[in-house]
Amino acid sequence: MHNYIEILKQCNIFANVEHLDIIKILSCLHARKSNYLKGEHVYNEGDHIIELGIVLSGEVHIVKRNYYGNENIIANITSGNIFAESAAFSKHHILQVDVIAVADSEILFLDYKRIISPCANTCAFHTRLIENMITVIADKNAFLNQKLGYISKRSTKEKLLSYLFDQSKATKSNKFKIPFNREQLANYLSVDRSAMSNELCKLRDAGIITFHKNQFEMLQRFDD
Incomplete structure:
Protein backbone atom coordinates (compact mmCIF):
# COMPACT_ATOMS: atom_id res chain seq x y z
CA MET A 1 0.00 0.00 0.00
CA ILE A 151 -26.82 18.61 -21.49
CA SER A 152 -29.31 21.45 -20.94
CA LYS A 153 -27.97 23.23 -24.04
CA ARG A 154 -30.45 23.10 -26.90
CA SER A 155 -28.17 21.99 -29.73
CA THR A 156 -25.34 19.52 -30.21
CA LYS A 157 -23.12 22.41 -31.31
CA GLU A 158 -23.80 24.32 -28.08
CA LYS A 159 -23.11 21.23 -25.98
CA LEU A 160 -19.83 20.59 -27.76
CA LEU A 161 -18.58 24.16 -27.56
CA SER A 162 -19.54 24.48 -23.91
CA TYR A 163 -17.72 21.27 -23.01
CA LEU A 164 -14.62 22.00 -25.09
CA PHE A 165 -14.39 25.56 -23.81
CA ASP A 166 -14.49 24.31 -20.21
CA GLN A 167 -11.77 21.76 -20.98
CA SER A 168 -9.64 24.54 -22.42
CA LYS A 169 -10.21 26.68 -19.32
CA ALA A 170 -9.43 23.78 -16.99
CA THR A 171 -6.09 23.11 -18.69
CA LYS A 172 -5.38 26.84 -19.20
CA SER A 173 -4.45 26.06 -22.79
CA ASN A 174 -6.06 26.20 -26.21
CA LYS A 175 -4.60 22.74 -26.82
CA PHE A 176 -5.88 19.93 -24.63
CA LYS A 177 -6.73 16.24 -24.49
CA ILE A 178 -10.17 14.97 -23.48
CA PRO A 179 -10.68 11.65 -21.65
CA PHE A 180 -13.26 10.28 -24.11
CA ASN A 181 -13.34 8.71 -27.55
CA ARG A 182 -16.12 9.81 -29.93
CA GLU A 183 -18.71 7.31 -28.72
CA GLN A 184 -17.97 8.09 -25.08
CA LEU A 185 -18.12 11.84 -25.69
CA ALA A 186 -21.50 11.47 -27.39
CA ASN A 187 -22.75 9.44 -24.43
CA TYR A 188 -21.39 11.98 -21.97
CA LEU A 189 -23.11 14.89 -23.73
CA SER A 190 -26.29 12.87 -24.40
CA VAL A 191 -26.17 13.43 -28.15
CA ASP A 192 -26.27 11.25 -31.25
CA ARG A 193 -22.77 10.18 -32.24
CA SER A 194 -23.25 10.79 -35.98
CA ALA A 195 -24.76 14.21 -35.40
CA MET A 196 -21.92 15.08 -33.05
CA SER A 197 -19.29 13.98 -35.57
CA ASN A 198 -20.95 16.15 -38.21
CA GLU A 199 -20.91 19.15 -35.86
CA LEU A 200 -17.24 18.59 -35.06
CA CYS A 201 -16.44 18.65 -38.76
CA LYS A 202 -18.48 21.82 -39.23
CA LEU A 203 -16.66 23.50 -36.34
CA ARG A 204 -13.34 22.45 -37.84
CA ASP A 205 -14.28 23.69 -41.31
CA ALA A 206 -15.44 26.99 -39.82
CA GLY A 207 -12.01 27.49 -38.26
CA ILE A 208 -13.31 27.27 -34.69
CA ILE A 209 -11.48 24.10 -33.63
CA THR A 210 -9.02 21.52 -34.87
CA PHE A 211 -8.78 17.98 -33.59
CA HIS A 212 -7.15 14.60 -34.02
CA LYS A 213 -8.73 11.73 -32.12
CA ASN A 214 -9.07 13.07 -28.55
CA GLN A 215 -6.60 15.94 -29.02
CA PHE A 216 -8.31 19.32 -29.52
CA GLU A 217 -7.34 22.92 -30.10
CA MET A 218 -9.66 25.90 -29.71
CA LEU A 219 -8.91 28.40 -32.47
CA GLN A 220 -11.53 30.87 -31.28
CA ARG A 221 -12.57 31.83 -27.75
CA PHE A 222 -16.12 32.32 -26.59
CA ASP A 223 -17.69 33.83 -23.50
CA ASP A 224 -19.25 31.19 -21.27
Whole structure:
Protein backbone atom coordinates (compact mmCIF):
# COMPACT_ATOMS: atom_id res chain seq x y z
CA MET A 1 0.00 0.00 0.00
CA HIS A 2 2.93 2.33 0.69
CA ASN A 3 3.70 2.33 -3.05
CA TYR A 4 0.57 4.41 -3.65
CA ILE A 5 1.15 7.18 -1.12
CA GLU A 6 2.26 9.68 -3.79
CA ILE A 7 -0.97 9.03 -5.69
CA LEU A 8 -3.05 9.39 -2.54
CA LYS A 9 -1.35 12.70 -1.74
CA GLN A 10 -2.94 14.03 -4.95
CA CYS A 11 -6.39 12.89 -3.78
CA ASN A 12 -8.52 15.69 -2.33
CA ILE A 13 -9.58 13.63 0.67
CA PHE A 14 -5.94 13.62 1.81
CA ALA A 15 -5.30 17.32 1.14
CA ASN A 16 -2.88 18.85 3.67
CA VAL A 17 -2.28 15.46 5.30
CA GLU A 18 1.37 14.50 5.79
CA HIS A 19 2.93 11.42 4.20
CA LEU A 20 3.28 9.50 7.47
CA ASP A 21 -0.23 10.47 8.54
CA ILE A 22 -1.66 9.03 5.32
CA ILE A 23 -0.02 5.71 6.19
CA LYS A 24 -1.60 5.89 9.65
CA ILE A 25 -4.98 6.79 8.15
CA LEU A 26 -4.96 3.76 5.85
CA SER A 27 -4.36 1.52 8.84
CA CYS A 28 -6.94 3.33 10.95
CA LEU A 29 -9.59 3.07 8.21
CA HIS A 30 -8.78 -0.58 7.46
CA ALA A 31 -8.30 0.34 3.80
CA ARG A 32 -8.46 -2.51 1.31
CA LYS A 33 -7.28 -2.75 -2.31
CA SER A 34 -8.89 -4.69 -5.17
CA ASN A 35 -7.96 -5.20 -8.82
CA TYR A 36 -10.40 -5.05 -11.75
CA LEU A 37 -9.98 -6.01 -15.38
CA LYS A 38 -11.04 -3.75 -18.24
CA GLY A 39 -14.80 -4.06 -18.69
CA GLU A 40 -15.40 -5.43 -15.20
CA HIS A 41 -18.01 -3.82 -12.96
CA VAL A 42 -16.69 -2.35 -9.74
CA TYR A 43 -20.22 -1.55 -8.56
CA ASN A 44 -23.65 -2.11 -10.08
CA GLU A 45 -26.69 0.13 -9.96
CA GLY A 46 -28.74 -0.80 -6.92
CA ASP A 47 -25.76 -2.00 -4.87
CA HIS A 48 -25.75 -1.15 -1.17
CA ILE A 49 -22.63 0.98 -0.75
CA ILE A 50 -20.74 1.59 2.49
CA GLU A 51 -17.30 2.15 0.93
CA LEU A 52 -16.08 4.92 -1.32
CA GLY A 53 -13.43 4.10 -3.90
CA ILE A 54 -10.19 5.79 -4.91
CA VAL A 55 -8.61 4.90 -8.26
CA LEU A 56 -4.95 4.04 -7.67
CA SER A 57 -4.26 3.07 -11.27
CA GLY A 58 -6.36 2.66 -14.38
CA GLU A 59 -9.67 4.38 -15.01
CA VAL A 60 -13.38 3.87 -14.32
CA HIS A 61 -16.53 5.34 -15.81
CA ILE A 62 -19.64 6.24 -13.86
CA VAL A 63 -22.47 5.12 -16.13
CA LYS A 64 -26.25 5.47 -16.06
CA ARG A 65 -28.36 3.24 -18.31
CA ASN A 66 -31.76 4.28 -19.63
CA TYR A 67 -34.87 2.14 -20.14
CA TYR A 68 -33.51 0.83 -23.45
CA GLY A 69 -30.11 -0.09 -22.03
CA ASN A 70 -28.27 2.82 -23.63
CA GLU A 71 -25.35 4.16 -21.61
CA ASN A 72 -24.85 7.74 -20.50
CA ILE A 73 -21.41 8.47 -19.08
CA ILE A 74 -21.79 10.59 -15.98
CA ALA A 75 -18.12 10.91 -15.12
CA ASN A 76 -14.64 9.69 -15.96
CA ILE A 77 -12.62 8.80 -12.83
CA THR A 78 -8.84 8.60 -13.19
CA SER A 79 -5.93 7.88 -10.86
CA GLY A 80 -6.11 9.79 -7.58
CA ASN A 81 -9.83 10.52 -7.82
CA ILE A 82 -12.80 9.35 -5.75
CA PHE A 83 -16.10 7.71 -6.66
CA ALA A 84 -19.24 6.40 -4.88
CA GLU A 85 -18.83 8.87 -2.01
CA SER A 86 -22.35 10.26 -2.43
CA ALA A 87 -23.94 6.81 -2.14
CA ALA A 88 -21.67 5.82 0.75
CA PHE A 89 -22.66 8.89 2.76
CA SER A 90 -26.35 8.90 1.77
CA LYS A 91 -29.16 7.75 4.05
CA HIS A 92 -29.95 4.50 2.26
CA HIS A 93 -26.51 3.85 0.66
CA ILE A 94 -28.07 2.75 -2.65
CA LEU A 95 -25.99 3.38 -5.77
CA GLN A 96 -27.92 4.87 -8.68
CA VAL A 97 -25.27 4.17 -11.34
CA ASP A 98 -22.87 1.51 -12.60
CA VAL A 99 -19.13 1.87 -11.99
CA ILE A 100 -17.16 0.15 -14.76
CA ALA A 101 -13.41 -0.26 -15.22
CA VAL A 102 -12.49 0.99 -18.71
CA ALA A 103 -8.87 -0.10 -18.18
CA ASP A 104 -7.24 -2.62 -15.87
CA SER A 105 -7.56 -0.81 -12.55
CA GLU A 106 -6.53 -0.92 -8.91
CA ILE A 107 -9.05 0.52 -6.48
CA LEU A 108 -8.62 1.47 -2.83
CA PHE A 109 -11.77 1.20 -0.71
CA LEU A 110 -12.47 3.16 2.49
CA ASP A 111 -15.36 2.48 4.87
CA TYR A 112 -17.39 5.68 5.27
CA LYS A 113 -18.18 4.90 8.93
CA ARG A 114 -14.50 4.87 9.81
CA ILE A 115 -14.05 8.23 8.08
CA ILE A 116 -16.75 10.03 10.06
CA SER A 117 -16.23 8.24 13.39
CA PRO A 118 -13.11 9.01 15.47
CA CYS A 119 -11.13 5.86 16.17
CA ALA A 120 -10.08 4.59 19.60
CA ASN A 121 -6.72 6.29 19.10
CA THR A 122 -8.44 9.68 18.60
CA CYS A 123 -6.18 10.42 15.63
CA ALA A 124 -5.64 14.16 15.18
CA PHE A 125 -5.95 13.90 11.40
CA HIS A 126 -9.53 12.62 11.55
CA THR A 127 -10.91 16.16 11.73
CA ARG A 128 -8.91 17.11 8.64
CA LEU A 129 -10.22 14.00 6.86
CA ILE A 130 -13.84 14.92 7.59
CA GLU A 131 -13.29 18.51 6.44
CA ASN A 132 -11.71 17.25 3.23
CA MET A 133 -14.60 14.85 2.65
CA ILE A 134 -17.10 17.70 2.85
CA THR A 135 -15.06 19.58 0.25
CA VAL A 136 -14.92 16.50 -2.01
CA ILE A 137 -18.70 16.11 -1.95
CA ALA A 138 -19.22 19.83 -2.59
CA ASP A 139 -16.81 19.71 -5.54
CA LYS A 140 -18.61 16.67 -6.95
CA ASN A 141 -21.92 18.52 -6.79
CA ALA A 142 -20.33 21.42 -8.67
CA PHE A 143 -19.07 18.96 -11.29
CA LEU A 144 -22.54 17.47 -11.74
CA ASN A 145 -24.02 20.94 -12.09
CA GLN A 146 -21.43 21.64 -14.78
CA LYS A 147 -22.51 18.54 -16.68
CA LEU A 148 -26.14 19.52 -16.27
CA GLY A 149 -25.19 22.78 -17.93
CA TYR A 150 -23.84 20.87 -20.95
CA ILE A 151 -26.82 18.61 -21.49
CA SER A 152 -29.31 21.45 -20.94
CA LYS A 153 -27.97 23.23 -24.04
CA ARG A 154 -30.45 23.10 -26.90
CA SER A 155 -28.17 21.99 -29.73
CA THR A 156 -25.34 19.52 -30.21
CA LYS A 157 -23.12 22.41 -31.31
CA GLU A 158 -23.80 24.32 -28.08
CA LYS A 159 -23.11 21.23 -25.98
CA LEU A 160 -19.83 20.59 -27.76
CA LEU A 161 -18.58 24.16 -27.56
CA SER A 162 -19.54 24.48 -23.91
CA TYR A 163 -17.72 21.27 -23.01
CA LEU A 164 -14.62 22.00 -25.09
CA PHE A 165 -14.39 25.56 -23.81
CA ASP A 166 -14.49 24.31 -20.21
CA GLN A 167 -11.77 21.76 -20.98
CA SER A 168 -9.64 24.54 -22.42
CA LYS A 169 -10.21 26.68 -19.32
CA ALA A 170 -9.43 23.78 -16.99
CA THR A 171 -6.09 23.11 -18.69
CA LYS A 172 -5.38 26.84 -19.20
CA SER A 173 -4.45 26.06 -22.79
CA ASN A 174 -6.06 26.20 -26.21
CA LYS A 175 -4.60 22.74 -26.82
CA PHE A 176 -5.88 19.93 -24.63
CA LYS A 177 -6.73 16.24 -24.49
CA ILE A 178 -10.17 14.97 -23.48
CA PRO A 179 -10.68 11.65 -21.65
CA PHE A 180 -13.26 10.28 -24.11
CA ASN A 181 -13.34 8.71 -27.55
CA ARG A 182 -16.12 9.81 -29.93
CA GLU A 183 -18.71 7.31 -28.72
CA GLN A 184 -17.97 8.09 -25.08
CA LEU A 185 -18.12 11.84 -25.69
CA ALA A 186 -21.50 11.47 -27.39
CA ASN A 187 -22.75 9.44 -24.43
CA TYR A 188 -21.39 11.98 -21.97
CA LEU A 189 -23.11 14.89 -23.73
CA SER A 190 -26.29 12.87 -24.40
CA VAL A 191 -26.17 13.43 -28.15
CA ASP A 192 -26.27 11.25 -31.25
CA ARG A 193 -22.77 10.18 -32.24
CA SER A 194 -23.25 10.79 -35.98
CA ALA A 195 -24.76 14.21 -35.40
CA MET A 196 -21.92 15.08 -33.05
CA SER A 197 -19.29 13.98 -35.57
CA ASN A 198 -20.95 16.15 -38.21
CA GLU A 199 -20.91 19.15 -35.86
CA LEU A 200 -17.24 18.59 -35.06
CA CYS A 201 -16.44 18.65 -38.76
CA LYS A 202 -18.48 21.82 -39.23
CA LEU A 203 -16.66 23.50 -36.34
CA ARG A 204 -13.34 22.45 -37.84
CA ASP A 205 -14.28 23.69 -41.31
CA ALA A 206 -15.44 26.99 -39.82
CA GLY A 207 -12.01 27.49 -38.26
CA ILE A 208 -13.31 27.27 -34.69
CA ILE A 209 -11.48 24.10 -33.63
CA THR A 210 -9.02 21.52 -34.87
CA PHE A 211 -8.78 17.98 -33.59
CA HIS A 212 -7.15 14.60 -34.02
CA LYS A 213 -8.73 11.73 -32.12
CA ASN A 214 -9.07 13.07 -28.55
CA GLN A 215 -6.60 15.94 -29.02
CA PHE A 216 -8.31 19.32 -29.52
CA GLU A 217 -7.34 22.92 -30.10
CA MET A 218 -9.66 25.90 -29.71
CA LEU A 219 -8.91 28.40 -32.47
CA GLN A 220 -11.53 30.87 -31.28
CA ARG A 221 -12.57 31.83 -27.75
CA PHE A 222 -16.12 32.32 -26.59
CA ASP A 223 -17.69 33.83 -23.50
CA ASP A 224 -19.25 31.19 -21.27
